[in-house]
Amino acid sequence: MSIKLIASDLDATFLKNDKTFNEVLFQEVLDKLHAQGGQFVVATGNHVQKVRDYFKNFPGQYQLIANNGAEVILDGELMHVWSVSADVPAVVDNLANKYKAELQLGVSFVAANKAFMIVKNPNDEHLDFAKKYFENLTLINSVTEINEPILKVSLVLPRLEYEFMREIKLLLGNKVHVTTSGYGAIDIVNPNVNKANALTYIAETLNVKPSEIMAFGDGLNDLEMLEYVGQPFAMTNSDEELFQHDFARSVTDNDNDGVLKTILEKL
Incomplete structure (x- = not known):
């Protein structure tokens, strides 16, 4: 089964504890993924500008779910927002x-x-x-x-x-x-805000099936997203609650490039 989308949470998942990541390894992952027609999705509770700061060396090479799913940005354009009602x-x-x-x-x-x-x-x-x-x-x-x-x-x-x-x-x-x-x-x-609904929006827009999506997370705000995708991975350093579910584990933790190493093993 070819992977068309890989979605990852940031804090305690993709990012190391010092908020950095292995940029050389990430570029290798992106090159392999793009070569087979796939795309990388950052799925985070952070706001857009914070994510752009983290990924300043990778402009245009990822899609974005920000504010825990309240915003979807595709190819640099804000495509969808879920706002709260006016009152x-x-x-x-x-x-x-x-x-x-x-x-x-x-x-x-x-x-x-x-x-x-x-x-x-x-x-x-x-x-x-x-x-x-x-x-x-x-x-x-x-x-x-x-x-x-x-x-x-x-x-x-x-x-x-x-x-x-x-x-x-x-x-x-x-x-x-x-x-x-x-x-x-x-x-x-908004009651419809979670990472899964935002990822569903991206998948439907890009014509990708859930079985063609891999996702990584460490916390309960990643749960719906992990349940939605065909290939879910809980980080080895996850919240204990996530281990109650039947998710595969990353090959190592967030501080040792767990997301990137798992992707390279699976691609």
Whole structure:
């Protein structure tokens, strides 16, 4: 069975722990893959600019699923976004006021290539970090200043994230999907957002069957994607939960080029 698409998560999967990867080996993988008509897909929770920084030496050589599946970029063009419904930002912002004392910095609203933030607890150190993390960050006073689709609403609420998540689900129900990446960070997205749906969009656009796709992941936000593809690999350093599923294992961990070595063995 020839492989037409190979999709990989970044953090703790494709990237080493120091956020680098073996560029020489990656070029070898790309050359072999492209020679047989295949393509490489980066599938990450990171935003677009962050990915472009990581892959600055490989322009035009990969496709991209960003923000955990909220954005699909094909051949450098934004092809599809899954945004939250228009009333969501105000509801989240309003509830955040109730938790203001515990809230770290404020509430962020991420659009396709920029982000907005309402600061509720000013803190220079947190703000500096946010400016590095979010692409084109604009500080605003009210959600009424946002005039474009929002893909993700994020906030950091140490100690009370589960209470907040319960309340926001009561308020918005199945209008949103609410997740936490731990450490009190909460993401609120369109209920149809996950890496599998984004990868399905790419596969259908490029006329590729799930059986012709290989994918790599290490965490629960990779689960749907791994279940969707014909050749799923869980990293040897994965979240224990992933090992409960019947996925093959990478030949080694993320710090030892596990993704690239597994691909070269299988191609």
